[in-house]
Amino acid sequence: MKKKIDKKIRSIDEKVDRWRIKFKDDNALKVKEDVFDEYALKTLYTLSKREILQAMGGIISRGKEANVFLADGKENEIAVKIYRITTSSFNSMEEYIIGDPRFKNIRHTKREIVFAWTRKEYRNLKRAYEAGVRVPYPIIAERNILVMEFLGKDGISYPLLKYTEIDQKQAEDIFSRLIEYMHKLYQEANLIHADLSEYNIMIDTDNMSPIIIDMGQATTPEHPRAKEFLIRDIENILKFFRRYGIDTDPDDLYTSIVNDRSENKNSTGEIK
Ligand SMILES: Nc1ncnc2c1ncn2[C@@H]1O[C@H](COP(=O)(O)OP(=O)(O)OP(=O)(O)O)[C@@H](O)[C@H]1O
Ligand SMILES: [Mg+2]
Known part of the structure; x- marks a missing residue:
């Protein structure tokens, strides 16, 4: 078991290096093996290539369905919410997505549901924001990652x-x-x-x-x-x-x- 985990951590380390995803400090690195899956790493890479993300910071919240991180954006601090693909509560996600006319055509694989859910949160935040409701301003949704305005002060x-x-x-x-x-x-x-x-x-x-x-x-x-x-x-x-x-x-x-x-x-x- 330990060997398997070591191997997994090594493989994540290699990807982080290869894909040049920057972590601000060791604390941020420590959590990565149990919260970043392959999709999250790939997506973080895409986001950093597009300069939306400069460096990942520490974890703000570890939740049932998602983890939220502080990160450096282009100009300001940003919040990065990463939905879990493997251990999310899909049943409850499906319950909300089925019945919503906006999501009639999604395929019901775990991955597709999580991606749709992430997009749904982005769109919901955008609509709320445009209606004058104070919510974190959504910056982008990419696969299982939602990037939004960081709500707080000095990190x-x-x-x-x-x-x-x-x-x-x-x-x-x-x-x-x-x-x-x-x-x-x-x-x-x-x-x-x-x-x-x-x-x-x-x-x-x-x-x-x-x-x-x-x-x-x-x-x-x-x-x-x-x-x-x-x-x-x-x-x-x-x-x-x-x-x-x-x-x-x-x-x-x-x-x-x-x-x-x-x-x-x-x-x-x-x-x-
Ligand atoms: N934009 C943000 N800026 C700063 N902190 C945030 C932001 N969004 C979320 N958080 C923090 O992260 C926590 C979890 O966020 P959120 O409620 O969106 O996720 P969740 O999936 O419901 O997590 P949980 O399963 O713990 O309820 C919040 O309680 C809040 O403290
Ligand atoms: Mg919550």
Whole structure:
């Protein structure tokens, strides 16, 4: 077993050398054998040849489906999210992709699903961004890698809402901003986040405002389970903010997100 792992590490080392993928320090190197598969390495190589990526930095998060790294981009720091091909939860990915009219034609091999998922997260972030929702700006999606704006300062990521100390007034401001974002997502980006909670919201500590992340699973309102997903998002948010005395009725909130009362739209929902 040990021999096999040594061999695997050696082979990754050779590829990293051959493909001239730069790592900033030993720490970044240490994680590479268990998180970079062949596809990820090839894609990192493509990205560095295209000068999107200058050097890989340390790991920011090790998740079930993906790992997120800090890296040097052309001008700024960037975040590189690498989806796992071998150990991702494909069943749950399939559940979201099947039923989404945008992904009718993908072949259902593991690899294809992960690539489609990565593209889906890119497109979802782009649509959210264009609708005025604060999300990490997506730079590129290439196979199982999504490159996006790094959210943080001096190489340290902003904290998740879950781990941020906020007072009553800040809670109220963050809450109302989140409701505005859910509305914009639904009405303008045609999206439901579908995994919204204090674990997928970061807080920009300069102005204590929320940033919504992790949009791979976001679906359009045409998805057969869209309503269920939106209700769950609403309930997660209300549950978190209830401890700050914010008590909004979930049904009212649902109605206000789904029914657009904006004066700028006509009865068919088209923007004038
Ligand atoms: N653009 C970014 N800039 C800085 N940090 C980020 C960025 N995107 C994600 N992160 C950090 O990485 C973590 C994981 O990201 P994300 O939620 O997108 O992945 P995930 O696949 O859901 O991971 P998990 O399985 O742990 O939920 C986030 O909680 C956040 O701390
Ligand atoms: Mg997450």
